[in-house]
Amino acid sequence: MESYRDEHEHEEGHMMKVSLFVTCLVDNLYPQVGEAMVRLLDHLGVEVDFPQAQTCCGQPAFNSGYVDEARASAKTLLDAFEDANYVISPSGSCTGMVHHYYEEMFADDPKRVRQAVDLADKSYEFSQFLVNVLGVTDIGAFFPYSVTYHPSCHGSRLLGVKDEPLQLLRNVRGLELIDLPYDTDCCGFGGTFAVKMGDISTAMVTEKVSHVRETGARVLVGVDMGCLMNIGGRISREGEQVRVMHLAELLYEGVQAGVSD
């Protein structure tokens, strides 16, 4: 496969630079997802930088009603990505948070509002960036398994990531994509909701897992680790043999297989 770098490096004479917004969840629980993203972007000829000062988008606090606490954490992002050209995250939910609430959250601080608007303008969820900015839909991956895709609520509804992950998946050789029944129904994650209203949340994720089971797919893929942590936790509790992966992990694994194929 001809990589993005082959096409663009000589054209423009320099590599595209992006900054990784890893998100707190991936940073601390699923670092392999961040790593897969970086390796894929590198493979596509994109130079990735990782500003160390970032912590979390503040959503856990914001959605629980703690605005002040959310701001303290959001500020780390505003500062960390001040000079970035593009900010790419493995989460439609966290990027959605930046897009939809940052401006309002800092409404009383003109400097922060400017930063917030600027950050929202240059922030993309991973699959969005690949498809809509890089124009890549076929990443040259090979992944010979049946896969079903769960579209996360915030990514699809708040940020409008609808078809991008599917476009990428459809172009993976060997991959059989099976529609997930009731795909747009929430898995029951919802951050603190999953703990506070644990029984309701469990009922929701149990229904989600039953639909995953109906597909017979061997892999469940998504673009948000919050939801995948929830669905995966239930799958593991029920003893199901379905592998749960972030899209970046699947594509990265597929690219490795594609290269040696």
Next chain:
Amino acid sequence: MTTEIDGKQTGVLDRSRLALQDDFLRAAVRFTADRLRGKKRIATESLGNWETWRERGMQIRSHTVANLDYYLAQFTENVEAAGGHVHFADDAAEAAQTVMNILMEKQARSVVKSKSMVSEEIGINHLLEEHGIEVVETDLGEYIVQLARETPSHIIIPAIHKNRRQIKDLFTEAGGENLTTDTKTLTAFARNTMRNKFLRADVGITGCNFGIAESGSVVLFTNEGNADMVTNLPKTHIVLMGMERLLPAFADLEVMANLLPRAATGQSITTYMSVITGNRRRGDIDGAQEMHLIVLDNGRSRQIGDAKMQSVLNCIRCGACLNVCPVYRQIGGHAYGSVYPGPIGAVLSPVLNEGEKYADLPYASSLCGACSEACPVKIPLHDLLVHLRQRHVEHGHTKTMERLAFRGFKVAFSRPNRLNLAIKMARLGQKALVRNGHIESTLGPLKGWTAGRDAPTVAKQSFHDRWRTLQSELQTQHNHALEPKAERGGDVE
């Protein structure tokens, strides 16, 4: 939070636990919600430009609510000009008392009602029964709920939680003979029973889907035509209306007549649309001789001026947000413990009744946004839920443990090095809990999670920790060949 189960005060979570064990209820709710979702999709697609219709609907409602004082004055003036009597009620009790006064004056013994959520809000049935006045719900779903001595569990489909068998049993108990679960037989029984009631009733009570300001007309949408009976056969007609349910002009009704039935039940048009302007006048062949309109505030006007919350008054009570809500789908309507269930209920109930009673409802949502996406007048319900949580925090009503936890969040997440330290501690702390690579323990602060799901563990090395190595590795091997990297999760094989 004051519903009682076995004498104990309970909240939405406790009530949900009961609902979650009720397989009949959950199956019935899912069945009907699925049907309505499917029908709505077809009805909106066949109309075309649904998003433009929604936008228009939102504009009309926002404009009306923003100028409510003006339109309310115009509306009530026109109702009176058409011969109706207008009463304003500040709260539920006052509205109920106004109804009672009218009934006393008329020496009413028997009342027929068509569907009205405001009548539920003011608890009128209960009050009438206490005074020995017979009340009959004439909407089929409401009738079922009334026979079961329950309250509606959905704002459009009151008996959504009941299946055919249960309905047949209720009708048999009410005197039906040789009934089957067939729709025709069941509706025939209800129709025959009601005919007598209609003819005998002294007063008819209805809600109001829309009040038209320019003419003072009350517009009612029904599928059974029962509102026509309720408003025409008894001598007196009482309209219960939430103060926000207005439209400036008939031209606006066209938009609503397209939005409401499609969003509510997936019908391209409502079966009956009744428009009532004042009482029966000389030369009219039908209509009640006396018409009373009761305009209820009950906390609504408090929301006007709050840039965020004001939009809750745009609601046209279509129930679409309930039909798509994944929480409502699991627990049904009664678990909300309030007159209005589902997403709109989780916003409206604590807004109409401030204080502790419904303060936990805004938390009964995963904030998935399906409601906002479904709403025909584009109310950002999930944002309003967050807004209510913020109010709760601002007023200092959250639990101490939670406040401390978020103070900890602030300390840790405002500086990356502090976060790093906190994560190191978490890594140590989890040691005792980890089994087979994840956490299964059902004790401790995360028990809400772990009771039904395994929890992941904090990674040995965070991404922050890995970055330097990763970066230098990529720099040295920049010949675009991707090296296979170990350290992956388990393979499918």
